[in-house]
Every structure is written in structure tokens, then in C-alpha cells.
Amino acid sequence: MGMIKFTVLGLSLGLFACLQVSAAGFQNTSVGATSKGMGEAFRATANDWTAAYYNPAGYAFIPDNQLGLNWAFPYLRHELTPNYGYRDNFGNRVETGVFNDHQVNNSHEILNIPSAGFLLRFPVWQETVFGLSAFEPFDYNISWNLYTPPEAYNDLVQLNGADTNRLDIPTSQFSNNLDVVAFQLTAAREFIPDKLSIGLGLQLLRGDLVFNDLTFRNNPLASPVSDRPRDLVPEFSSNDGRGWGFGINAGMMMKVTPKMNVAATVKIPFDIKISGESTLSFLMPRNTFLSPQYQPGSEEFLFTNGSLVPISANFETTLKLPTSLAAGIAYNVNEKLNVAFDVEYTLWSKYNGLEFEYADFSYPRISEYRAIDSTPEFFTSDLSSPVEWNNSGKIMAGLNYKLNNLLTIMAGASLDQSVAREGIAVKPQFVDTGNKLTVNLGGLFHLSRWDFGLVTSFTDFPDQTISGFIDLDNDGINDNFPGTYGARGFETIISVGHRF
Amino acid sequence: MISRFFKPASFLLIIALLSLSCSDRGSYSVKSDVDEKGIIAGLGADHVFDFPGLYFQPRNSPGMQKMAIYAPKRFFDQGQPLPVLVLLPPAFGTQYYYFERGLYELAEDMIQKGEIKPMIIVCLTNESSFGGSFFANSIPGGFYDNILGGQLLDHIKDRLDIVLPQTSKHGIGGIGMGGYGAFRAAIKSPGVYGSVSANDGPLDFDGPTGNSGLKNLFVRASNEPLNASTDTVASFSKRFRTTVNSPIVNPATIPLSMLFTGGSLAFSPNDTNATLGTILDRDVIINGVLVHTRLSVTLSSPNTIGATASKVDSIFSVTLHPTSGGGRHYFGIHLPYDSMGAINQPIWDMWMDNDLAQLHEDAVSNKPLYGVNIFMASTPEAADGYYDMTQSWKNYLRGIYGIGRVQEYSYSGRLGNPATKDQYVNDLLREMLMFHSKNFQE
Numbered sequence: 001m002g003m004i005k006f007t008v009l010g011l012s013l014g015l016f017a018c019l020q021v022s023a024a025g026f027q028n029t030s031v032g033a034t035s036k037g038m039g040e041a042f043r044a045t046a047n048d049w050t051a052a053y054y055n056p057a058g059y060a061f062i063p064d065n066q067l068g069l070n071w072a073f074p075y076l077r078h079e080l081t082p083n084y085g086y087r088d089n090f091g092n093r094v095e096t097g098v099f100n101d102h103q104v105n106n107s108h109e110i111l112n113i114p115s116a117g118f119l120l121r122f123p124v125w126q127e128t129v130f131g132l133s134a135f136e137p138f139d140y141n142i143s144w145n146l147y148t149p150p151e152a153y154n155d156l157v158q159l160n161g162a163d164t165n166r167l168d169i170p171t172s173q174f175s176n177n178l179d180v181v182a183f184q185l186t187a188a189r190e191f192i193p194d195k196l197s198i199g200l201g202l203q204l205l206r207g208d209l210v211f212n213d214l215t216f217r218n219n220p221l222a223s224p225v226s227d228r229p230r231d232l233v234p235e236f237s238s239n240d241g242r243g244w245g246f247g248i249n250a251g252m253m254m255k256v257t258p259k260m261n262v263a264a265t266v267k268i269p270f271d272i273k274i275s276g277e278s279t280l281s282f283l284m285p286r287n288t289f290l291s292p293q294y295q296p297g298s299e300e301f302l303f304t305n306g307s308l309v310p311i312s313a314n315f316e317t318t319l320k321l322p323t324s325l326a327a328g329i330a331y332n333v334n335e336k337l338n339v340a341f342d343v344e345y346t347l348w349s350k351y352n353g354l355e356f357e358y359a360d361f362s363y364p365r366i367s368e369y370r371a372i373d374s375t376p377e378f379f380t381s382d383l384s385s386p387v388e389w390n391n392s393g394k395i396m397a398g399l400n401y402k403l404n405n406l407l408t409i410m411a412g413a414s415l416d417q418s419v420a421r422e423g424i425a426v427k428p429q430f431v432d433t434g435n436k437l438t439v440n441l442g443g444l445f446h447l448s449r450w451d452f453g454l455v456t457s458f459t460d461f462p463d464q465t466i467s468g469f470i471d472l473d474n475d476g477i478n479d480n481f482p483g484t485y486g487a488r489g490f491e492t493i494i495s496v497g498h499r500f
Numbered sequence: 501m502i503s504r505f506f507k508p509a510s511f512l513l514i515i516a517l518l519s520l521s522c523s524d525r526g527s528y529s530v531k532s533d534v535d536e537k538g539i540i541a542g543l544g545a546d547h548v549f550d551f552p553g554l555y556f557q558p559r560n561s562p563g564m565q566k567m568a569i570y571a572p573k574r575f576f577d578q579g580q581p582l583p584v585l586v587l588l589p590p591a592f593g594t595q596y597y598y599f600e601r602g603l604y605e606l607a608e609d610m611i612q613k614g615e616i617k618p619m620i621i622v623c624l625t626n627e628s629s630f631g632g633s634f635f636a637n638s639i640p641g642g643f644y645d646n647i648l649g650g651q652l653l654d655h656i657k658d659r660l661d662i663v664l665p666q667t668s669k670h671g672i673g674g675i676g677m678g679g680y681g682a683f684r685a686a687i688k689s690p691g692v693y694g695s696v697s698a699n700d701g702p703l704d705f706d707g708p709t710g711n712s713g714l715k716n717l718f719v720r721a722s723n724e725p726l727n728a729s730t731d732t733v734a735s736f737s738k739r740f741r742t743t744v745n746s747p748i749v750n751p752a753t754i755p756l757s758m759l760f761t762g763g764s765l766a767f768s769p770n771d772t773n774a775t776l777g778t779i780l781d782r783d784v785i786i787n788g789v790l791v792h793t794r795l796s797v798t799l800s801s802p803n804t805i806g807a808t809a810s811k812v813d814s815i816f817s818v819t820l821h822p823t824s825g826g827g828r829h830y831f832g833i834h835l836p837y838d839s840m841g842a843i844n845q846p847i848w849d850m851w852m853d854n855d856l857a858q859l860h861e862d863a864v865s866n867k868p869l870y871g872v873n874i875f876m877a878s879t880p881e882a883a884d885g886y887y888d889m890t891q892s893w894k895n896y897l898r899g900i901y902g903i904g905r906v907q908e909y910s911y912s913g914r915l916g917n918p919a920t921k922d923q924y925v926n927d928l929l930r931e932m933l934m935f936h937s938k939n940f941q942e
Contacts, residue, residue, distance in 0.1 A: 289599050
């Protein structure tokens with residue numbers, strides 16, 4: 001009875017806390033089968049190698065050396081019904097070629113996120129547990145095909161590559177493949193035996209980013225070259241880069257009673273400077289009636305002959321990663337049942353999007369493209385994908401129940417507050433439609449000193465409708481993508497662990 | 501023991517993975533295939549017809565009416581009778597004006613999707629020297645009342661043989677000056693067109709107040725710069741001779757001067773009642789069409805306005821045939837304003853005789869647009885006061901024919917790209933085609 005009261009009280013406090021704070025973004029939640037099965041309410045349990053991610057202090061109370069490995073298979077099943085058209089003062093929509101009013105899904109892809117680690121006890125500073133692990137604290141991967149130009153803009157375009165005489169435009173027009181891998185060296189020890197432990201993880205962060213975007217630039221030429229629908233020139237940008245950074249992951253765990261643990265953690269990843277190569281492809285208008293009137297090499301010719309102008313460049317951008325604070329409590333109801341409850345608060349407001357600064361431009365030196373040099377501000381301007389996110393809170397609750405010596409089952413749920421809950425600058429590259437509810441279920445099979453885990457989870461997103469354009473950085477380019485978003489997420493994790 | 505648990509675990513794992521892999525994702529490439537496009541836009545886009553009414557236009561020696569004709573190839577090849585839409589361009593527009601703004605692709609797409617009925621679309625060029633002569637009626641401007649009042653459709657019917665004959669299957673539309681021409685044709689020739697569409701243009705010469713409209717442009721026109729390379733004497737008439745004679749004049753620098761020059765050729769030419777004839781000295785074939793080529797004209801019983809404060813002499817000339825005295829005849833015009841931009845009332849009255857409302861009141865038929873469905877697109881951003889003129893004309897028509905007969909489509913540009921002139925023609929075309937298609941079905 002006391003346990004029920006405690007649980008109800010804890011959940012109530014957690015929900016209250018969630019209402020008080022604001023917290024998700026591109027955080028990865030797929031490290032560890034047990035932790036995922038418990039809805040990530042794992043900070044005060046932290047009894048396997050994944051404690052490196054959830055709470056390094058947990059290592060100190062793990063009696064064995066461990067080796068672990070897991071693969072997460074998430075996939076995002078999102079939908080978008082675009083409403084991407086400029087509205088005039090009378091409500092008429094000026095079409096751009098975006099698949100308006102059609103429900104479109106993101107590209108079908110089951111992702112594969114591996115992580116691994118081990119921990120060993122060493123007689124250093126009395127007894128200290130060290131660990132080395134690699135996991136992804138941040139990960140996001142999504143791709144959309146949402147555009148083909150109006151026939152009157154350029155009738156040579158195709159999306160299927162069937163005809164060699166036609167133009168192929170990118171089919172992954174809005175995409176984001178962001179990976180931040182942490183190589184973490186962890187050390188933890190008990191400062192009060194069987195009572196208090198503290199752990200510290202030093203991270204070497206590797207960031208990889210492939211970010212594709214479609215930007216509509218104002219046609220700089222005069223009428224009739226720039227008359228509708230050739231007033232907006234699509235620029236397909238593809239940025240592929242990488243960089244290194246550092247991070248700190250620290251935590252404490254206290255055994256308040258023989259049955260109850262409490263924990264607190266802080267994760268501080270530092271900014272990562274990403275640099276790499278970009279391809280900026282401009283799909284020029286094709287006007288077979290005007291083009292013959294202009295000389296090859298002239299701006300007018302370039303803006304009427306319908307070519308796909310490829311410009312290569314180097315880029316640099318800064319990936320600003322958020323600090324997060326978390327606390328957890330775990331209670332061993334009996335020898336078989338462990339329940340846990342965590343809260344986390346992530347400072348997502350630090351992340352304000354990506355600003356790509358380009359340099360070292362190059363393009364084929366043929367007469368057709370000569371006019372690029374006379375309109376550099378059009379072809380070589382920097383691009384940005386700004387967002388305006390809020391800090392967000394997350395509450396997690398879970399349990400694990402040891403059925404017998406061979407099987408432990410886990411169940412859990414989490415409520416994740418949206419970082420974009422004001423609906424500002426929502427884009428296909430980051431689909432966060434609102435507060436998300438995730439439910440998890442799985443089991444851990446124990447075979448001698450081996451543990452095999454299987455967990456599956458489902459995340460429900462609310463639908464969200466974004467109306468109208470917004471230009472956050474006042475660069476004359478829209479920073480959001482209006483439409484109705486629907487989203488769901490599925491994830492399966494398998495793991496293997498060995499105690500020795 | 502191991503196999504006892506490995507088997508169910510493996511089974512569960514496979515089921516979980518398969519359940520993720522096999523779900524229906526729907527389609528994410530709605531427009532994965534672009535529409536197939538024929539090699540030629542129906543009949544192609546360069547047709548020249550010989551109209552006697554244009555023999556005296558400047559720089560139109562053969563008296564040609566250039567036009568580009570769209571016909572949906574599949575229906576055309578099948579010989580299926582089709583309705584006809586005549587589209588008139590604004591000032592400075594050629595027969596390719598609408599094609600340059602995506603008419604072909606738009607029509608093909610809309611027909612294929614069933615958004616509009618298949619139709620023949622005839623696009624005319626505007627008068628070329630001054631950018632336009634309002635599709636009106638005069639010796640030097642051309643006799644468009646006759647051409648648009650039946651000659652053109654007769655030509656089309658003779659050439660194509662697939663034109664539906666009913667009035668309801670004939671539509672006419674235009675943008676800017678073309679809108680004026682479309683309404684003028686429908687008023688002057690009742691029973692020829694069943695539907696009229698127009699975008700903002702000079703549809704009410706003196707505006708809603710009677711003292712605005714084109715009148716507001718007089719001072720601006722009189723202040724337009726001369727061509728620096730050729731005009732050293734800032735004479736009033738020099739400006740307009742330069743307009744005609746110097747090919748290096750950029751219409752963008754003196755658009756209003758050219759507008760009023762073209763308009764004066766149509767509404768207030770110096771030669772008013774001269775009887776002109778042509779000597780057709782030879783026939784030539786242009787683009788496969790037999791064209792009677794004029795080498796000279798005959799002139800008899802000339803009657804002119806005479807001297808006024810805004811007369812411009814010698815805009816252009818023609819060679820007279822020996823039977824009428826030989827030599828050259830010089831055409832002049834009278835502008836509705838003088839060198840200071842002040843109104844020349846007698847000349848302005850001649851313009852007002854061609855105002856749409858006046859034409860409507862002068863029509864033989866009491867309600868010349870009776871039974872004609874009307875579509876008017878309008879934007880407050882339109883340049884040169886065309887919005888007010890259009891609204892005034894719309895209100896006039898609604899007062900006579902009722903609101904239901906005169907459909908209005910309001911629009912504007914987007915931020916950074918206002919709809920001052922031609923920027924949104926492609927979007928307007930969509931609306932115009934849908935309007936006419938709907939009327940063709942009635």
C-alpha cells in the first residue's frame with residue numbers, strides 16, 4: 001500500500017514538474033534495451049554498461065565487469081500535406097511546385113544505430129570502475145521529396161531518371177542525417193560505500209551532418225524573364241560535413257534505503273564545428289520563347305535556358321548541442337519488481353538552427369555559366385535553417401519484473417515535451433509536432449552470464465498544422481514549411497550483454 | 501536449455517523486424533512523372549494572316565496580323581470541333597506574350613487533368629511600333645473592329661475547320677490594353693463572343709471621378725526623358741518622332757509616351773476621313789501563307805483635324821501610288837495633352853468617344869453585352885491607375901447587367917514581387933481559362 005502511494009505521488013510530482021518546465025529535438029533515446037524498455041527511467045537503476053549514457057555513477061554499484069552491444073532500429077513514419085504557397089492579400093495561393101494538398105510520406109527507411117561499451121573494475125583510488133563506450137546521444141534521420149517544378153517553369157525536369165535528355169533534380173530535397181557519436185571514457189567510484197557514488201564521463205564527440213534543403217530565391221532579373229511562375233528559382237543545397245567536439249556527462253547515485261535509489265545527472269556537450277563540402281544546384285527557368293532572344297553567356301540566357309547549374313563549395317556551420325539536467329528515483333518493491341521514475345530538462349533553446357557559411361565556390365567554366373560571375377549574390381549567398389526552440393521537459397516511468405532466472409520483462413512510458421510547441425519554423429528536416437507519448441515493452445533473456453534483450457516502442461505525435469511563412473533571420477527566405485504534419489515513430493532494439 | 505529459449509527469442513525478433521519492414525508507406529512522389537508533351541503546340545506558334553484593315557499600320561508593310569495558335573494536339577488530330585478563345589496582349593505584347601508566360605504548359609496540364617475543356621487559343625500580337633493601338637479602328641492604327649468583329653474568326657474557321665460555330669463557344673480576353681480590346685470587340689460586335697475576360701487595364705479612360713484615369717498620366721508622360729543619344733532638342737514632337745524612327749529607343753524609358761502615341765493613332769489621328777486604297781503589287785508566301793504585299797497606297801478626299809496644340813507631325817509615312825499623285829504621305833497624330841501635360845480637350849473628347857462606357861452607350865443594341873459572361877481580374881497593386889479604371893468599369897457593367905453576370909477575381913502579388921504589371925499573368929491565365937472553359941460548356 002505504501003508503495004502504491006509512493007508511485008502515485010511520484011507520478012503526480014513528475015506531471016506537475018512537466019507542466020512547470022518546458023524540453024526533445026534530435027536527442028537519441030535508443031541506448032540500451034533495458035533502459036528503453038523502462039521508458040528511459042533508468043538513471044537511478046543504471047545497472048548495465050548503458051549507465052555510461054544515463055548515469056555514469058551507476059558503474060560504481062555494478063559488481064561485475066561488463067561488455068555490451070546493442071542495435072536500435074528506429075524509423076519515422078511521418079506524413080506531410082504541404083500548404084506551401086504564397087498567399088496574396090485575397091487568400092489566393094501562388095503555387096511553387098510543392099506537392100500542395102497531397103499527403104506525402106517521408107522516405108521509407110529503417111535506420112540502424114549501433115552502440116557498445118564495456119566496464120572494468122580496477123584497484124585504483126581504492127576501487128574505481130572504468131568504462132569505455134560509444135553511443136549516439138544525438139541522432140536524426142529523415143528525408144522528403146516534396147517538389148517538382150511547374151511545367152511552365154521547366155518542362156525538362158524529371159524525378160525518375162528515365163530519360164537521359166531530361167534533367168534530374170534531387171529526390172531527397174528536404175533531408176537531415178545528423179549523427180553525434182560520443183566516445184566516452186567513464187570513471188565511477190563509491191564515495192560512501194554502498195551509499196553514494198559519483199561518476200564522470202569525458203566525451204569525444206564526432207558530428208556528421210548531411211543536410212539537404214530547398215530554398216526558393218527571388219529571380220533577380222526583370223520582367224518578362226522573372227514573370228510567374230519563374231519568379232522564384234529553386235536552389236537545392238546539399239551539405240555533407242563532419243567535425244569533432246567534447247562533452248561531459250556526470251552523475252550521482254544514492255541508495256537512500258536498501259530498496260530505494262535516487263540519482264541526478266548533467267550532460268554538457270560543447271558545440272561542434274562542422275565543415276565539409278556542399279553542392280548548390282540551381283534549377284533555372286526554361287522559357288523556350290524568350291531564350292533564343294538572348295546571347296549565351298548573358299544573365300538573361302542563363303535565366304531562361306532551363307539548365308541545372310551545379311556549384312560546388314566548402315561550408316562551415318556550428319552544431320549547438322543542449323545541456324540537460326535529469327533526476328531519477330528507483331524503488332525495488334521486492335526481489336522481482338523494480339519501478340523507476342525520471343525527469344529530464346533539456347536546454348533546447350540553445351539550438352537555433354544551422355547557418356551554413358560557404359566559401360571556395362567552383363562551377364564548370366563554360367560559356368553558358370559565364371553570367372554566374374555577374375550575379376554572385378544570387379548564386380553564392382549563405383544559407384541558413386534557423387529554428388526557435390524552447391527548453392523542454394520529459395517525464396519517464398518504467399518497471400522491470402524478473403519473471404524467473406531466465407526472463408525479465410520491462411515496460412515503460414515517457415511523455416516528451418515538444419521543443420517547437422509554438423509552431424515556429426517547423427520544417428520537414430525536424431518534425432516535432434507536439435508533446436510525444438512513447439510506450440515501450442520488452443524482455444531480457446538471461447542465459448548464464450549472457451543477457452539478450454529485445455524491446456519495441458511506439459511514439460505517438462499529435463498532428464500539427466502550420467500556416468503562413470515566417471522569416472526568422474530576415475534574410476528574405478522563408479524559414480518554415482507550412483502544411484499539416486502527422487507523425488509516428490517505431491523503434492526496436494536488440495541487445496547482447498556479457499558479465500564477467 | 502539454450503535452444504529452448506533461443507527459438508522463441510529468434511522468432512519474436514524476426515516477427516518484430518518484419519512488422520517494421522512490411523508496412524504500407526503510401527506514395528511520396530505525387531508528381532513522379534511529368535506529363536508527356538507533344539512536339540508541336542497544336543498548330544505551332546507563328547501564323548500570319550493578311551488583313552486589309554492593317555495595310556496602313558506603320559512598319560507593317562504587308563498588312564500582317566501575326567498570331568500564335570494553340571490547339572491541343574490530340575483533339576486537333578482527331579478533328580474534334582473545339583471552342584475558340586482569342587487572347588489579346590497588353591501594350592508591347594507580341595503573339596508570344598502568353599506563351600512566354602506558360603500558356604502552352606498550363607493549357608496542356610489543365611486539359612489533361614480535366615480542369616478545362618480542350619480549346620483553341622488564338623494569341624494576337626499588338627501593334628509593334630508603339631507597343632499597341634488599343635485594338636481600335638483607324639487608318640494608321642488598324643481596323644480591329646472589323647478584324648476582331650468577325651474576320652479573325654472567319655479566318656480561323658477557314659483554316660482549321662474544327663471551330664465550333666456557336667457564339668457561346670467563342671471567347672475573348674486580354675490583359676491591360678488587351679482587356680480594353682476584348683471588351684471593345686464584344687461591344688462593337690454583339691453576338692460574336694459569348695464570354696469576355698480582362699485584367700486591369702485602361703477600361704475607363706477618365707476614371708471613376710471623371711477627372712482621373714488616363715488623365716492622371718498626362719504630366720508623367722510629358723516628363724518622360726528623351727533618348728539622350730539621339731535627342732538634342734527637347735522639342736515636343738521630336739519625342740514622338742524618336743519613338744517611331746529610332747529603333748534604339750527603349751520602351752521602358754518612355755512607356756507612357758508610346759502608349760499615348762499608339763492610342764492617338766487609334767483615336768485621334770490627323771487623317772480622319774481620307775479614303776485610302778492599296779495597290780497590291782505582288783504576292784509573297786510567308787510561313788506557308790499567301791500574303792498580298794502592298795507597295796504603295798492611293799489616297800483621296802483627305803480630311804484632317806488640322807493644327808492643334810498637341811499635334812505631332814510625320815509620325816510615319818507611306819509611298820503614294822502615281823495614280824494618286826505619287827510621293828509620300830505623312831501621317832500625324834494629336835495627343836490628348838500638350839507639352840506641359842495639360843489636357844487638349846477636343847482631342848480628349850475624341851478619346852472619350854472610344855471609352856468603353858461611351859461605346860456601350862453608343863451601341864446600336866441597347867445592351868450589347870447581354871448574354872455575355874464577364875470575368876474581370878483586378879489588383880490594387882496595378883500600375884498607372886488601372887485598378888481604379890477597372891473597378892469603375894466593373895461597377896458600370898454590374899449596374900446594367902447585374903453582379904452575377906460580371907465575375908470578379910481579386911488578387912495581389914506576394915511580398916517583394918508586387919503585381920504591378922505582368923508578373924502574375926500565369927496565375928491569371930489559369931483563372932481566365934477556367935472561366936472561359938466553364939462558359940464554353942454552358
